[in-house]
Amino acid sequence: MRTTPGQRGYGSAPYGGASPSIRLAKSRMLLQAVVNIPAPRIPLSPRHAQMRTLLEQLLPLPTAARTLRRASREEKEWLEREEDEVEVLADELAQTKALANDRLRAMDALHAEFDGLQTRPPPDDQNMEVISEELHRQADYLRQLEMANTKIKAELARNGNVDVLREEKRTLERRVRSMKELRRRIFHSEEGSAYDGPAQIAKDNSDDTAAGSWILFLALNGVADVSGHHRADNHSTATDSDTTEDQDVTTAGEATTAISIFVLLPPTDSHPSDAPSEEIARQCMKAKVRALARHYQRFEQLPVEKRGGLRASRSLLCDETVRTAARDWLMAQKTPLSERTARRWLVKLGFRRTVFRKGVYVDGHERPDVVKYRDEEFLPTMAKYERRMTQYELRDGVLVAVPPTLAPGEKEIIAQFHDESSFHANEYMSSAWLTHGQQKLQKKTRGRLIHVSDFVNEATGRLVVRNDAGEVIEDARKVIYPGSKGDPWWEVEQLLVQVKAAIKIFEKAHPNCQALFVFDNSSSHAALGSDALHAFEMNMSNGGKQRFQKDTIIPDSDSVPAVHMRGKPQKMKTDDGLQKGLKQVLEERGFNVTGMRAKCKPVCPFENTNCCMARLLSHQEDFANQVSMLEQIITEAGHLCIFLPKFHCELNPIEMYWGWCKHRYREIEKNSFAEAKAAAFKCLDGCPTEVIRKFVNRSWRFMDAYRKGLTGDAATWAVKNQKGHRRVSQRAMMNIESVLNH
Numbered sequence: 001m002r003t004t005p006g007q008r009g010y011g012s013a014p015y016g017g018a019s020p021s022i023r024l025a026k027s028r029m030l031l032q033a034v035v036n037i038p039a040p041r042i043p044l045s046p047r048h049a050q051m052r053t054l055l056e057q058l059l060p061l062p063t064a065a066r067t068l069r070r071a072s073r074e075e076k077e078w079l080e081r082e083e084d085e086v087e088v089l090a091d092e093l094a095q096t097k098a099l100a101n102d103r104l105r106a107m108d109a110l111h112a113e114f115d116g117l118q119t120r121p122p123p124d125d126q127n128m129e130v131i132s133e134e135l136h137r138q139a140d141y142l143r144q145l146e147m148a149n150t151k152i153k154a155e156l157a158r159n160g161n162v163d164v165l166r167e168e169k170r171t172l173e174r175r176v177r178s179m180k181e182l183r184r185r186i187f188h189s190e191e192g193s194a195y196d197g198p199a200q201i202a203k204d205n206s207d208d209t210a211a212g213s214w215i216l217f218l219a220l221n222g223v224a225d226v227s228g229h230h231r232a233d234n235h236s237t238a239t240d241s242d243t244t245e246d247q248d249v250t251t252a253g254e255a256t257t258a259i260s261i262f263v264l265l266p267p268t269d270s271h272p273s274d275a276p277s278e279e280i281a282r283q284c285m286k287a288k289v290r291a292l293a294r295h296y297q298r299f300e301q302l303p304v305e306k307r308g309g310l311r312a313s314r315s316l317l318c319d320e321t322v323r324t325a326a327r328d329w330l331m332a333q334k335t336p337l338s339e340r341t342a343r344r345w346l347v348k349l350g351f352r353r354t355v356f357r358k359g360v361y362v363d364g365h366e367r368p369d370v371v372k373y374r375d376e377e378f379l380p381t382m383a384k385y386e387r388r389m390t391q392y393e394l395r396d397g398v399l400v401a402v403p404p405t406l407a408p409g410e411k412e413i414i415a416q417f418h419d420e421s422s423f424h425a426n427e428y429m430s431s432a433w434l435t436h437g438q439q440k441l442q443k444k445t446r447g448r449l450i451h452v453s454d455f456v457n458e459a460t461g462r463l464v465v466r467n468d469a470g471e472v473i474e475d476a477r478k479v480i481y482p483g484s485k486g487d488p489w490w491e492v493e494q495l496l497v498q499v500k501a502a503i504k505i506f507e508k509a510h511p512n513c514q515a516l517f518v519f520d521n522s523s524s525h526a527a528l529g530s531d532a533l534h535a536f537e538m539n540m541s542n543g544g545k546q547r548f549q550k551d552t553i554i555p556d557s558d559s560v561p562a563v564h565m566r567g568k569p570q571k572m573k574t575d576d577g578l579q580k581g582l583k584q585v586l587e588e589r590g591f592n593v594t595g596m597r598a599k600c601k602p603v604c605p606f607e608n609t610n611c612c613m614a615r616l617l618s619h620q621e622d623f624a625n626q627v628s629m630l631e632q633i634i635t636e637a638g639h640l641c642i643f644l645p646k647f648h649c650e651l652n653p654i655e656m657y658w659g660w661c662k663h664r665y666r667e668i669e670k671n672s673f674a675e676a677k678a679a680a681f682k683c684l685d686g687c688p689t690e691v692i693r694k695f696v697n698r699s700w701r702f703m704d705a706y707r708k709g710l711t712g713d714a715a716t717w718a719v720k721n722q723k724g725h726r727r728v729s730q731r732a733m734m735n736i737e738s739v740l741n742h
Contacts (some may be wrong), residue, residue, distance in 0.1 A: 095169065096149075099169060099172065103145050103146070103149060103176065107142045107145070110138060110142065114135050114139070145172065145175070145176070148172055149172075174291075315348070317348050326349065346433050350435055350436055351434060353433065354432060355430055355431040364647045366711065367646075367647070370646050370647060370648075373646075374645040378642065378644065379707055382642070385642075386700070388514075389404055390412065390414075391726055392458055392693045392696075392697065392726070393726060399693050399724075411513055411514040412513045413516050413640070414510055414513050414514075415457060415458070415515075415518055415696075416457050416463055416502070416506065416516065417455065417456050417457065417518045417652055417696075417699075418453070418455050418517060418518065418519050419453075419454070420454075420490065421662075422450065422451050423452065423680045424448070424450070424676075425446070425673050426443045426445065426446050426447035428666050430666075448673050449481065449483060450479065450680050451479065451481070451482055451490055452477065453478045453479075453498055454478070454654070455477075455502060455654075456653060456695075458696045459510065460689065461693075462475075462477070462692075463475075463506060464509065465505055465509045466509075476505045478494070491524070492525075495630070496630065496633060499630060499634065500633060502517075503515070503634070503637045515634075515639040516642065517639065517642075518642055518643075519630065519644065520643070520649075521643045521646045525628065525630055525643065526628045526630075526643070527630070528628060528629065530547075531549055532549065532626055533549050533622065535618040536599065536614045538579070538580075538582050539582070540581050540598035541584075542574055542578045542580055542581045542584060543574075544579075546581075548573065548579050549572045549579065551571050552570055552622045552623075553568070553569050554568055555620060555621035559619075559620060560590060562590025565589055565590060570585070583598075583613065586616065586617055589620075593616075596612060596613055596616075597612050598612060598613050599614045599615075600615070650702045651699050651703060653692065653695035653696040654695075657692060657695060660687055660691065660695075661680075661686075661687060665679055697724065697726045698723075700726045700727065701718075702715060702719055704726075704727040705718050705719055
């Protein structure tokens with residue numbers, strides 16, 4: 001097929017329309033074709049033969065070049081990794097050398113002190129024998145340190161694991177500190193006219209008690225092993241050994257260490273001469289607690305317990321026959337076991353508390369915008385309102401109401417915490433005791449829904465009106481049963497109706513008081529009215545298909561160029577009754593929008609304020625700071641409204657109220673939807689007012705902890721430590737500082 005001059009095979013030029021990669025490929029094909037041309041019968045000239053040879057040599061060059069580039073890149077990456085590893089190992093080697101030098105200096109000092117002790121006249125044969133034995137143990141321990149240092153150097157030479165070296169270095173440091181403390185204790189006891197040592201401790205006590213004190217002291221410092229001593233005393237802990245079976249292995253190990261310490265200690269009221277042993281044990285326990293606190297602060301977990309093992313963990317319950325017989329015997333008991341004993345036996349029999357998990361929760365608790373709103377707006381506002389509230393403080397185990405001191409014209413504020421929750425008809429406990437491999441058969445659906453919207457407060461527990469007999473005659477709670485055949489789903493219109501009714505109920509239940517309605521920061525609670533100002537729903541010109549928006553007042557700030565228009569009202573309709581467009585509204589405020597587009601498509605650039613007319617108008621204060629319908633209804637009624645920070649459910653006590661109700665609701669057997677509704681109302685009405693006040697105080701404690709700079713686990717620990725109170729005390733703050741600073 002012939003082509004016209006304007007219709008070339010690959011575009012308007014010989015490869016003109018193709019990309020560079022296509023042109024390169026075709027060039028290679030042409031070159032290959034030239035090389036593969038069969039040799040003609042007529043011999044080629046020397047020039048043509050030379051060209052053919054050059055072409056054959058050029059073909060493999062691109063592939064070789066790519067191979068060389070790839071190899072050089074890999075070599076470069078390998079060299080960079082090796083340089084990083086060499087730097088890390090060099091740092092570790094320098095630290096280890098410094099540590100080894102310190103150990104050698106300490107060993108030389110101990111040898112010098114040992115030589116000095118040998119030159120001194122022995123005050124007592126018995127005491128000198130103990131000292132010699134102890135110093136021999138110190139020498140053995142120092143030899144172990146030298147072996148450990150040699151092992152570290154060998155590990156560095158073999159380019160070993162850096163984490164293992166660090167752990168061994170920390171172990172050596174701990175042991176050296178223990179040796180220094182031991183040496184200081186020995187020479188401190190030597191002061192005076194004569195060295196008494198353990199003989200002085202045993203003056204008014206039995207030899208067994210004095211030996212036990214020394215064994216305890218040496219064991220805590222890593223010198224002696226207490227496993228072969230005081231077997232007669234260790235039987236006293238056997239009855240308590242099973243009390244920690246259901247706890248963490250680390251916790252069990254620490255508890256066993258503490259029990260062993262106090263078994264070896266002499267009685268506290270035996271004789272004043274026992275004071276040194278008690279002081280030694282007390283100091284060692286303090287050091288142990290500080291070490292655990294530092295380890296938890298660094299690694300966010302307790303150290304792994306390495307004692308025990310397979311032989312120590314053997315039990316008759318490992319036999320299936322014994323385990324089955326024990327289970328049958330426990331089930332046949334008529335007298336119920338205590339909850340602690342039952343939990344212990346469940347663990348021994350192979351059961352584990354299994355939680356039925358579903359879904360993932362993404363936390364934004366410490367997001368910068370959330371923290372800014374919490375610290376700069378919410379907490380200062382709540383502190384201002386709290387001054388006018390009745391506070392319930394814990395005194396002698398009872399919450400006592402402390403009325404506020406009000407200025408003339410002020411009203412008492414009662415906070416009303418709002419939230420919504422749902423109960424499912426087939427909702428049961430989220431965990432159960434199951435054997436290994438066992439699975440509980442659950443229903444496919446959670447059943448019909450019971451949606452509850454309610455308020456709680458400190459004064460009456462829930463927002464209700466009661467008669468003289470204490471019966472509820474008006475309730476602010478709203479319950480619906482949404483679904484395909486039930487009520488409509490919960491919307492902001494239903495919430496507005498509930499809030500209007502709640503305001504009337506509050507004014508009846510608490511006359512001469514002002515309500516502070518506290519809502520979570522959801523999009524439905526911040527919904528605006530149908531005539532709200534929305535720049536992106538406006539056209540560029542007047543009229544057209546755009547909704548009518550309410551009139552506004554131009555902000556009295558520098559954001560408005562027209563100085564004479566600041567603080568004056570602005571109508572959003574023209575004289576003809578048309579809705580104004582973006583251009584006229586901005587020009588009335590003094591903006592020059594000539595050549596500016598109405599809206600960006602598809603969206604405006606990030607962090608831009610004047611890319612288009614809609615974005616420019618939306619950043620005006622009257623458009624950006626509009627009051628939601630919910631807040632407008634409450635403020636017009638003369639009450640207060642505030643929104644919680646996002647992701648801060650701990651600041652809303654009604655969340656704890658839902659947990660209290662649902663925990664009991666899930667324990668009730670429900671065979672029909674009517675029974676589910678009855679169970680839900682029974683749990684919702686059954687929470688005592690005293691419990692709700694404790695929930696409210698817990699939320700106030702969290703607010704006080706955040707004001708004092710605590711966050712995360714530190715705030716949770718402080719709130720839990722001050723259970724029942726309204727604020728985090730200075731004592732709790734000092735405890736946190738003491739743990740973090742040691």
